Amino acid sequence: MSAQIIEREGKPEYAVLPYDEYLNLLTLAESSQDASDAREAMVELASDEDEVIPANIVGRLISGDDHPLRVWREYREFTQEALGHVAGVGKSYISQIEAGNKSGSAKVLKALAGALQVDIDDLLVE
Numbered sequence: 001m002s003a004q005i006i007e008r009e010g011k012p013e014y015a016v017l018p019y020d021e022y023l024n025l026l027t028l029a030e031s032s033q034d035a036s037d038a039r040e041a042m043v044e045l046a047s048d049e050d051e052v053i054p055a056n057i058v059g060r061l062i063s064g065d066d067h068p069l070r071v072w073r074e075y076r077e078f079t080q081e082a083l084g085h086v087a088g089v090g091k092s093y094i095s096q097i098e099a100g101n102k103s104g105s106a107k108v109l110k111a112l113a114g115a116l117q118v119d120i121d122d123l124l125v126e
Contacts (some may be wrong), residue, residue, distance in 0.1 A: 003015040003017040004016040057071060064126070067099070068122060068124065072118055073116065080098075087114070087115040088111055089108055089111060104123075
């Protein structure tokens with residue numbers, strides 16, 4: 001690396017380097033961060049702090065064709081009735097949320113999110 005060091009009052013203050021070398025340093029830093037993020041994700045998976053979501057479920061959530069509540073409910077293998085029982089919510093209320101006829105109160109969404117083991121944000125339509 002061919003850096004030019006600029007000093008102020010006898011102490012190094014700046015390093016000036018060729019642009020190509022700067023870009024290479026950025027790439028190395030990003031790769032290092034990616035590796036760190038991957039290690040952290042693996043630790044979270046191993047300790048059950050996080051889970052792997054199948055690609056088809058992620059695709060359904062991203063597409064927005066189905067309400068997120070329906071996608072998560074089906075992924076967790078709940079019927080509307082069973083989810084309602086666990087969350088203390090009526091089956092018809094769940095049906096109305098999934099159909100987009102109701103948005104669901106914060107209290108209801110919190111209960112549903114808890115039963116589905118997801119964050120409330122995961123149940124919101126964007």
